[in-house]
Amino acid sequence: KGDGAESAGIVTSDGESSQTFKVHKGMGLINHVFNADSLKKLYPSNLGIGHTRYSTSGISELQNCQPFVVETLHGKIAVAHNGELTNAIRLRRKLMRHGVGLSTSSDSELITQLLAFTPPLENDDTADWVARIKNLMKETPTSYSLLIMHKDIIYAVRDPYGNRPLCIGRLIPVGDMNGKGKDNTETEGWVVSSESCSFLSIGAEYYREVLPGEIVKISRHDVQTLDVVQRSEGDPSAFCIFEYVYFARPDSIFEGQMVYSVRRRCGQQLAIEAPVEADLVSTVPESATPAALGYAQKCGLPYVEVLCKNRYVGRTFIQPNMRLRQLGVAKKFGVLSDNFKGKRVVIIDDSIVRGNTISPIIKLLRESGAKEVHIRVASPPIRFPCYMGINIPTKEELIANRPEFYDLANYIGADSVVYLSVEGLVSSVQESIKERQKNNSTAQKSPGKIGHCTACLTGNYPVELEW
Amino acid sequence: KGDGAESAGIVTSDGESSQTFKVHKGMGLINHVFNADSLKKLYPSNLGIGHTRYSTSGISELQNCQPFVVETLHGKIAVAHNGELTNAIRLRRKLMRHGVGLSTSSDSELITQLLAFTPPLENDDTADWVARIKNLMKETPTSYSLLIMHKDIIYAVRDPYGNRPLCIGRLIPVGDMNGKGKDNTETEGWVVSSESCSFLSIGAEYYREVLPGEIVKISRHDVQTLDVVQRSEGDPSAFCIFEYVYFARPDSIFEGQMVYSVRRRCGQQLAIEAPVEADLVSTVPESATPAALGYAQKCGLPYVEVLCKNRYVGRTFIQPNMRLRQLGVAKKFGVLSDNFKGKRVVIIDDSIVRGNTISPIIKLLRESGAKEVHIRVASPPIRFPCYMGINIPTKEELIANRPEFYDLANYIGADSVVYLSVEGLVSSVQESIKERQKNNSTAQKSPGKIGHCTACLTGNYPVELEW
């Protein structure tokens, strides 16, 4: 359980010819895939695109080794893709019917071959890549955030529903980083990423999101909107609400708000929906801390730490007898029993997917002296599969679809357990977005009606699914 | 900096003959030294001792590969040692003068050979190991916590000054762990460790500390005090105060109190000694969190998170140009800027050793919108070397010994910086110990006057140093 199969890849271009694309891809953690040598091979370059996949604990996104590079009559193109096409099967058959063999099951190859294929090509001396991208977007509504590199240009594309995130950062000139002031308006270059939080660590600052349906052309000194493809009339946008709840790093910015702030609001909302008479509020370190602090503040209860992380866990292979096999949780956490002995404890968790993690923690707290243990979950229960790129456990594995769910507190050993409502989650997410819209903010504005994909919670998918 | 050279070792005995001691030692992280195969070779066994060394960030303890095993006329003995003998050089010369070659520079070999050597041996058919241990303790006052294994007995020994920690845990019968009640008084066995926090993860519970000077004999069903060797008259005990401040895990128990509680009291004391007009209290995740929560509570200021850890840091080898080399801190942390933009921030740190970590963090917070940044350090400045087993940077590296220290706030870019006083630290540590003593507690009582080793802060060493 944990850091399973992963992959990473980078493709760079010297900005002059796509024939000199340099590619390095591999399975495994990014630190294993790339080392000083493999990175050196990618230089010098003026632009490049990359891709990493890692499985977060419990719920992981689909895996495929990217970017995908093909040579076409008009040079090489490289494509990195985040998401999952809802009509992939139909599009695969279409390509194969034209005699194109597909070497992987990945959508990134499918998208790349669809871009290469668009007819008529016989006398098309200079391929119109933007036309090809628009053609692709007409063929498939969601879900994809794409980086497409060709020679000296990168196209950043987000599907019309905006299901997967994509944002642009601006490299800060070195002088500015040294604190010599920010009047310098010169731009060192541009970076594009699914998560804005990555910008800081490479010396860039958040610039703006790619809007749903937008095709952005990025060259060294310029970021330019080429087109914004509309979704079906009346459809609201459908950014994945689970990015806020679970996947994104707390310092990421989506739709103009920091994920951390959304999570704290979820905690506050949860305090309104499901208060409890208790002595202290705490959390399982460390992803639910913002929600716990929000809950504690709203309730007026003290926020206290009850567990500390055991840094030297290792691969827990040291299991030569039955005794040790029972100690799973105790190997991961230390118990700060003096902080809660004889107290009534509220534990805020960010989500309960299968229910097999929280149960031994509750037992551990009780054995260490907690008088009561109440569980509050800062998101609604997951009940439905995702077909847009998130690898959710099977329906049978989801605790919310199992009979135990009807007596959940008893099943996990808690004094009570309450989830945040879907409405509570949606309002926590949309509150400040709507406020900013009302304030007639001059900030960038997503086109059309704002909505969020809550399919895994409600079964309402943003587009009709095709098989 | 980071996870440098480490070593680990385990020696087990079948409890019948020391000739069958099984040894596995190696350099590297414990997970690399031990795998399923090497562990299997150590079984079956009735008792064993082990040792690991890891360098904690910045300050690390001295390294030596243990346990040390030698064959003597009376069978094998294995010795694991934590600490550093203050008169090691004299003792080494003494042994060598008798013709014993020493194969390492480690105190553990020295101690083992001293135990083996004690004359007269010619007609000593059954070696009196306890007499040998007492003889050793007469020859060297501090600092050592020892586990000595011979055949079917383990001796746990702590030097008369109690400088290094050592405590005993009791294995909980499997039935009890399953929640079938704790009336069962049967004991599954005993474990001894420097840090009590390790007990939970192996299914044991804290039983008691080995007292300063105590020689404890441990067999499968019995823990028995054989003797308590006294220190020089009038000398107080001298447990390392830096275990509380820095080394120990927060859930460890020393002298009857949880480290976490001491750290929170240090934060509270710091709030009394050095209050500041500010909007919020925070910390650099995550070792100073208890002090920060204590400070915030005492001041009545909100505790807020300003940084989040970047889990996928890696070995930061990705440094092909100057730009990236400037980004050290930004690679380790994400900035939760919405939480503190325009606010006056107090950052609680657990210690400032060299001063080169806090400086870029302050800069990062300011660039992200902090109006003021005040630093409060929950321990006094380190100024002196440790000769009792802690690897402290050289005097020249310690920020407190450098000219910059006289204008430290300016040097690190803070609006103000204040350290906890030595008196404040000592009272935070001793407060509840004294209270318990006053209450005539029936709990185990350390013999003689209570004191703590503050040598690295004050230069007052518990015993005279020999060269």
Next chain:
Amino acid sequence: KGDGAESAGIVTSDGESSQTFKVHKGMGLINHVFNADSLKKLYPSNLGIGHTRYSTSGISELQNCQPFVVETLHGKIAVAHNGELTNAIRLRRKLMRHGVGLSTSSDSELITQLLAFTPPLENDDTADWVARIKNLMKETPTSYSLLIMHKDIIYAVRDPYGNRPLCIGRLIPVGDMNGKGKDNTETEGWVVSSESCSFLSIGAEYYREVLPGEIVKISRHDVQTLDVVQRSEGDPSAFCIFEYVYFARPDSIFEGQMVYSVRRRCGQQLAIEAPVEADLVSTVPESATPAALGYAQKCGLPYVEVLCKNRYVGRTFIQPNMRLRQLGVAKKFGVLSDNFKGKRVVIIDDSIVRGNTISPIIKLLRESGAKEVHIRVASPPIRFPCYMGINIPTKEELIANRPEFYDLANYIGADSVVYLSVEGLVSSVQESIKERQKNNSTAQKSPGKIGHCTACLTGNYPVELEW
């Protein structure tokens, strides 16, 4: 020099559906690519194809990671390819003109997509793979040996010129291997390989070669010739003569003869062409031993060992100073000086490519007491590049194209040096083939006129090269 970049791959099928093809590929030595786990994943299966590439010292074949698998409208096909298409560039453009993007520069992808592409496909419910293979063979004359797997069939194909080897082995039933007699006519299954020598090690026996142009269909119990595609009229076959000279293992069988026997005949022929007055014949261990034994026998001189291999050479990284850097050869071989002190030595080498290996050996022999050192090379000099799959050094690197070649004996420090003539090589190779043809052998007969590709020696390529 040495064991450079390598790759290996296996694809297996359960023989029922191509959708369940199991693939494992990777860069590196086969032992690194495959382990017990990855092999287990490939089972159970009824048939499979694999591919390995390793660089032999000095001259290595082109590298590409195989087998290549694509999904088509009619199921998956997997293709393993040995060789290099002489008109690959034209075929690539043709495919790209139809909108197929090519993700690698390898011929195996090109061949796979060409097989997938063949129109008309719209209403072609059950693809006629044999027609597609024949179509492919019409498009490209050489050089390729192919294994094509689809569902429950493997097609083994050799190009009409027979440039690359391919042969079929028959798995011996386990009972037979135990020596219980060979009357049992049951067949356990079939294996196909470039080199027959691999059969023995997997419990198979040599069955027959795939003939030039032949398409063989292999299923569990049956080996069936589907067609034999003819080459351009009048063209002789063109099996790579360098397989005999250098690449193949001595126990491999090509065209009905063991490679070892051909090499010994080359040595005998060399003795006729270039005799020398000397005391003994020897070789550089160990690839030229058959030629040396042939030469010695023909001359009537004793065969004596002069060098022994140093088994513990390692990666010769131990080179901290100039002294050691001069010792290259001396690290690889020990000198059996007593065997040749004061004697005139003839050294038989299998080929001299760059000339930088033999020179220090000659010096070593002289310094160890050889009176004369004569070099005889059991193959003609390489002068031209190969475009059919063999990675030969650039023209500039080949000793035969450099000015030193005109005074080669002096340049390498030999008393004399003579190469085998091209005619001598060809007759050594063809002698027994022709004899068998004359004897009206009932064994399988290659269609058309027998010839061999000597392009690297003569510049005469078997087909016109396209760019």
Next chain:
Amino acid sequence: KGDGAESAGIVTSDGESSQTFKVHKGMGLINHVFNADSLKKLYPSNLGIGHTRYSTSGISELQNCQPFVVETLHGKIAVAHNGELTNAIRLRRKLMRHGVGLSTSSDSELITQLLAFTPPLENDDTADWVARIKNLMKETPTSYSLLIMHKDIIYAVRDPYGNRPLCIGRLIPVGDMNGKGKDNTETEGWVVSSESCSFLSIGAEYYREVLPGEIVKISRHDVQTLDVVQRSEGDPSAFCIFEYVYFARPDSIFEGQMVYSVRRRCGQQLAIEAPVEADLVSTVPESATPAALGYAQKCGLPYVEVLCKNRYVGRTFIQPNMRLRQLGVAKKFGVLSDNFKGKRVVIIDDSIVRGNTISPIIKLLRESGAKEVHIRVASPPIRFPCYMGINIPTKEELIANRPEFYDLANYIGADSVVYLSVEGLVSSVQESIKERQKNNSTAQKSPGKIGHCTACLTGNYPVELEW
């Protein structure tokens, strides 16, 4: 079977102070233990000693990690040891009785502590290491070859029986290696090794053997005999005869003769003792080739290769079914069947220890067409354990002690099998030594009567064994 546990170590000195000894030791192949970094740490240095252990197939020498270094009152000494003390147990008890704990079971620690211990030491300001070495040699007669390093001197010592080899090489000045002539009498330095064959690969030439009982002092420019300790009166020397038969590399020189020449003479002697009517003589590659060439020449039969080595054997983990498990030998060798089909074959092997290797080879040759297979073994059967450093299989494992031995030809499937006689082996080894002695050679002369240790063949040990 295979390359089991191994170890390697190097200790270097700057030639000024033993305090600066640099040590690098480790388990594993020398290429894993040492890399560029670990070697760099050993420089700069003026002298050093090293040690490696590797297990040769079937029979391997005892393992212990060396050199052993201890600090004494007079500085550090480092000791590398080859051999096994026949009275180790008594010497261990003696040391332990004086209170010295022994941390390993190795003789090298024992020897090192014995050197350190020698009393009286109290007022011995400058230790007389030569006196200590002579004292050691009086205490233990055999078997040991030692390198003892102290500050700027290395002592090379061979036990009075000369059981283990030890020889001195002279580093050739770089100029000489470049062929500028050998008039230069300057010496670059000295090297000492168990096997002379290693000299060539580091740019040194054979200088002379250390004589039985000799203590040689080696400094940068000087090799000086300090003393020659005599063995018990009348005892002949006892160099291990198995070094000639099995362990040593063929290009090594012992007692003035090349191992290769001895092995060829063994083959010739075997031809006299056990001729056979056959068509050809061959061998299992490659250690018995000299004996096979000797046998063939003496018999007048052609020497022919029947097997070739399979270079890509790998760890033979590919054993997913019963079929493949039967193929052991076929994975290691290719069969050159054309060379012996229908012929009567004599296979020369260097020794048959357990009998489980030759049996499947014979079967393989028969199945590939050999008409008869006769085995001739170029050494006598091993029947007794070695207590002088060679790790011989247990008595029960040795084929010569098992009932099958009485019908060995039948057991291994050969038409006949004959071993070389002990007398034949001894005369093959001593023939040229005695001839040189007769010729009143001016070369170095071993003191006393010449003999060889044949204990493993005859049970006659050179000294009485102590327990």
